[in-house]
Amino acid sequence: MLTISLTHYVILSALLFSIGLFGVITKRNAVAVLICIEIMLNAVNINLVAFSKYITPIDFTGQIFSLFVITVAAAEVGIGLAIIIAIYRNKLSVNLDDFDLLKW
Amino acid sequence: METSIYSVIAFYLLAITIVGNAALVVFAKNIVHSVLFLAVTFISMAGLFLLLDADFIAAIQVLVYAGAVCIMVVFGIMLIQAPDMKGTNLFNTQLFAGGGVVALVFALCAILAGRTAWTDLLATQAVPENTIQVIGTLLMSKYVIPFEVVAILLLVALVGAIVIARDDAGTVAMDEGVKANAHD
Incomplete structure (x- = not known):
C-alpha cells in the first residue's frame, strides 16, 4: 500500500537543502548564491510545515515559524541584492572569486 | 498518514x-x-x-x-x-x-x-x-512579540537596502542634470 509519511517529506526537504547547499558552494555568481540560499530556506519551510501537520496539528507551531522564516528570507534577499549592487559599483564584477578585499 | x-x-x-x-x-x-x-x-x-x-x-x-x-x-x-x-x-x-x-x-x-x-x-x-x-x-x-519584532526587522531591512544600494555620486550627477535642464 502506497502511503506518504513524514519520512517522505523529510527526505524531500533534505534533497532540496542539498541542492541549495551545492549551489552555494559551487556557484561563481553572487546572485546565484543568493538564489540557492532561498532554496535552502524553502527546504526548511517544507520540514516545518510537515512537522506542523504530523506532530503538532493543533498548536500550529511549524506554520507560524515558517511564516517568520518567509519574512526574514524576503528581508535577507533585499539586503543581499543591495550589498551585491553596492559591491558591483566598486569592483564592476559579481564573481565571488573577485571579492577578496578581506584576504591578506 | x-x-x-x-x-x-x-x-x-x-x-x-x-x-x-x-x-x-x-x-x-x-x-x-x-x-x-x-x-x-x-x-x-x-x-x-x-x-x-x-x-x-x-x-x-x-x-x-x-x-x-x-x-x-x-x-x-x-x-x-x-x-x-x-x-x-x-x-x-x-x-x-x-x-x-x-x-x-x-x-x-x-x-x-x-x-x-x-x-x-x-x-x-x-x-x-x-x-x-x-x-x-x-x-x-x-506570538505578538515576535510578530512586532519581525515588523521592525522589515522596516530596518527596507531602510538598510535603500541606504546601501543608493549611489551617492550618481544622485549628484542626476541633480546636476536636472539643474542643467532648468537653465535651458
Whole structure:
C-alpha cells in the first residue's frame, strides 16, 4: 500500500537543502548564491510545515515559524541584492572569486 | 498518514517538479533562466503546502516568493549584468569537492530520517479546516512579540537596502542634470 509519511517529506526537504547547499558552494555568481540560499530556506519551510501537520496539528507551531522564516528570507534577499549592487559599483564584477578585499 | 491514491500521486508529481527545477536552477548557465526555474520551484512548493493542509502558507508562498522575491532578483540581475546573459551562471573550481560534501550531508540526513522512530511522535488529530483564523489569532495573542519584532526587522531591512544600494555620486550627477535642464 502506497502511503506518504513524514519520512517522505523529510527526505524531500533534505534533497532540496542539498541542492541549495551545492549551489552555494559551487556557484561563481553572487546572485546565484543568493538564489540557492532561498532554496535552502524553502527546504526548511517544507520540514516545518510537515512537522506542523504530523506532530503538532493543533498548536500550529511549524506554520507560524515558517511564516517568520518567509519574512526574514524576503528581508535577507533585499539586503543581499543591495550589498551585491553596492559591491558591483566598486569592483564592476559579481564573481565571488573577485571579492577578496578581506584576504591578506 | 496520507492514504488517498490522489494525494500520493500529487506528492510524487510535486516532488519531482520541485527537485528537477531546483537542479535546473543550479545547473542552468544563464542566470535569468535560473530565476525562471526558481519561480516554478516556488509555485510547486506552494502546491506541496496545500497538500500539507497549510493553505495560508501556500498563498503567502506564491505572493512573497513567486511574486516578490523572484521579480526583485530579476531586477537586481538587470541592474548588475552585462547586456549579454550567456554564461553568467558558471561553476567555480570547487565543483567536485562541493559535490562530495553535499552528497555526504544528504546521505547523513536521509539515514537519520530513516532511522528516527517518527511513529512515536505522530499526533492523532487532524489539522483544523480554517487555518487562517487560527494563525491570525495566534499571531495576535501568543506570538505578538515576535510578530512586532519581525515588523521592525522589515522596516530596518527596507531602510538598510535603500541606504546601501543608493549611489551617492550618481544622485549628484542626476541633480546636476536636472539643474542643467532648468537653465535651458
